[in-house]
Amino acid sequence: MLTGFLICLPAVLIGLYVGSTSFRGGTLFPWNPVMVDLEVYRLAGKTLLEGGDPYHLPGSLPFLYPPFAALLAVPLSLLPLGVVEVAWTIGGVLAILAILHRFGLGGARLALIGAAVIFIAEPVNQTLSFGQVGIFLAALVILDLVPGPRILPGRRLLPPGVLTGLAAAVKLTPAIFWLFLLGAGRKGLDAERRAGLVSIGTAAAVTLVTAVVVPRTSLDFWGRLAHGDTGLGNSFVYFTNQSVMADVVRVLGIGRPSQLIALVACGLVALLGAWVGLLWHRRGMTGFGVALCGLAGLLASPVSWSHHFVWIVPLGLCLAGPLLSRQVGPPRRLPLWFQILGWAFVGWVVVAPYKQLPGGADVELTWSPAQNLIASTTALLGLAILVAALILIFRRSERTATAG
Numbered sequence: 001m002l003t004g005f006l007i008c009l010p011a012v013l014i015g016l017y018v019g020s021t022s023f024r025g026g027t028l029f030p031w032n033p034v035m036v037d038l039e040v041y042r043l044a045g046k047t048l049l050e051g052g053d054p055y056h057l058p059g060s061l062p063f064l065y066p067p068f069a070a071l072l073a074v075p076l077s078l079l080p081l082g083v084v085e086v087a088w089t090i091g092g093v094l095a096i097l098a099i100l101h102r103f104g105l106g107g108a109r110l111a112l113i114g115a116a117v118i119f120i121a122e123p124v125n126q127t128l129s130f131g132q133v134g135i136f137l138a139a140l141v142i143l144d145l146v147p148g149p150r151i152l153p154g155r156r157l158l159p160p161g162v163l164t165g166l167a168a169a170v171k172l173t174p175a176i177f178w179l180f181l182l183g184a185g186r187k188g189l190d191a192e193r194r195a196g197l198v199s200i201g202t203a204a205a206v207t208l209v210t211a212v213v214v215p216r217t218s219l220d221f222w223g224r225l226a227h228g229d230t231g232l233g234n235s236f237v238y239f240t241n242q243s244v245m246a247d248v249v250r251v252l253g254i255g256r257p258s259q260l261i262a263l264v265a266c267g268l269v270a271l272l273g274a275w276v277g278l279l280w281h282r283r284g285m286t287g288f289g290v291a292l293c294g295l296a297g298l299l300a301s302p303v304s305w306s307h308h309f310v311w312i313v314p315l316g317l318c319l320a321g322p323l324l325s326r327q328v329g330p331p332r333r334l335p336l337w338f339q340i341l342g343w344a345f346v347g348w349v350v351v352a353p354y355k356q357l358p359g360g361a362d363v364e365l366t367w368s369p370a371q372n373l374i375a376s377t378t379a380l381l382g383l384a385i386l387v388a389a390l391i392l393i394f395r396r397s398e399r400t401a402t403a404g
Contacts, residue, residue: 007107008097011114015093015128016086018119022129033085036061038076038131042084045073048214055220055231062231064303067218068169068210069133085131092128093118095139096313102148103287103317117313122350126307133170134310138294140167141174142314145181145195146287161195165202173304175203176297179274180281180289192281236303239359242378243304244269250364251372263302269383270300276386279393288334291315292389299382306355309378312346315385319343338388345381354378 020026020033027033044054044063054063054070063070076084097114105113118124127134144163150156161181167174181196211218224231236243237250245262252258273296280289294311298304319334319342334342354375357367367375 007111008094008114010111011093011097011118012090014115014119015089015096018125019085019089019092019128019131022125026129031082031086033089033129033131035085035088035129035131037133038085038088041069041073041131041133042077042081044070045075046077048217049074049077053220054217055224064231065133065171066169066207066210067214067221068206069171070217071210071213072170088131089128092135095135096124098151099139099142099313100317101151102142102146103314104148105317106149120350121310121313122352123307123309123312127310130307132307134308137167137171137174138310138314140164141177141294142287142290145177145290146314148287159195159198160191161198162202164195165199166206168199169203169206173297173301176270176274176300177290177293179270180277180293183274183278230302232303237362237364239354239357239364239375240306241303242298242306242309242354242375243301244299244379244383245302246304247372247376247379250367250375253365266300266302269296269386272296272386272390273300276390276393280389283393283396285318287314288318288389291318292386295382296386299379306349306352309349312349315342316346319346335392338392341381341385341388345378345385348377348381 017028019035020028020031023034023036025034040057040059040061040063043057043059044065047054047057048070054067054073057063076088093114096118097110100110100114100117118128124135126132140163144158144160144167164174164177164181168178178196178200181192181199207218230236236246237254238246244265245259248262248265249258252261273293277289277291277293277296280286280292291311291314295315298309298311301308319339321334354377357364357371357375364375
């Protein structure tokens with residue numbers, strides 16, 4: 001117990017620091033963070049508890065998650081703000097450490113690398129400072145699907161697929177892993193396909209229960225979504241949205257044709273990412289496959305703000321093979337050219353040069369070709385990684401067939 005506390009302590013302290021000070025105007029002493037997303041969650045929970053509509057909140061920021069997420073936010077609205085902020089931040093830090101631990105890190109390496117990741121990786125510290133949910137979603141999927149050392153000894157408490165289903169019920173993006181799981185098996189109803197069905201069933205079950213508890217809110221959300229209304233309006237073209245859809249619409253302009261083209265592109269990216277991920281899973285590198293699928297989910301989602309890219313953490317762990325367990329594989333299993341490409345993507349996301357571009361009030365629609373290219377670099381590098389990973393796995397398959 002004491003050892004675990006000492007391992008977590010550096011990361012927790014740094015997490016509290018960046019969580020309270022990374023957003024402009026926030027302070028650690030006195031504790032006064034500016035967690036705008038967490039405040040939206042709390043307000044949505046409070047509104048739902050009072051019988052109101054969480055999708056029509058006062059203020060400039062909307063609540064965009066499914067009704068199940070609004071239901072989970074109710075307890076957040078009942079506790080004191082400071083308690084929720086501190087607990088949420090510590091929980092996010094522990095989720096990052098759980099991801100690192102699942103990929104093979106422990107002891108002093110876990111303490112030091114965990115603290116460094118939280119301090120340096122912008123999507124991580126920005127997620128903490130916004131009070132965002134992205135770290136928890138990535139952790140749910142990774143702890144569910146990636147084999148590795150467990151925090152608690154003994155058998156797993158929940159069947160495979162449950163945590164991924166809960167993540168997809170909170171936010172739709174993790175649903176890409178249903179493609180990964182349902183396609184991962186090759187013969188019959190194997191473990192991966194069972195996990196996929198369990199995941200879909202879990203998401204459906206909690207969504208139906210939520211519909212029984214808050215029928216009007218559920219009908220409103222799913223009805224609007226079925227008609228293509230995400231609740232964002234045109235704000236998805238804002239420059240920190242680094243998804244494929246945002247890039248396409250910023251170049252082609254807002255309109256039905258450009259949005260349809262963008263949606264088709266997003267669908268193709270999702271299929272590509274799930275395919276590449278399951279191919280690497282079949283080769284025994286499940287951690288790498290899950291990281292690639294998570295990256296594809298970010299690119300394919302209509303909205304992926306810069307702080308959503310916490311998937312650079314597992315991707316970076318896969319690139320830094322010597323620090324990790326055998327499940328990810330040493331760097332000789334990922335050639336140097338691929339590591340360079342991967343680290344270029346991770347570095348680009350961390351440095352985020354596109355944030356120097358002019359943005360807001362739809363000025364993004366007036367960008368020059370050079371500005372659009374800079375803003376699209378995140379997606380272009382991400383797509384390059386997926387294509388390169390596909391080429392690499394096919395080359396290995398050919399060499400294995402030739403050797404056999």
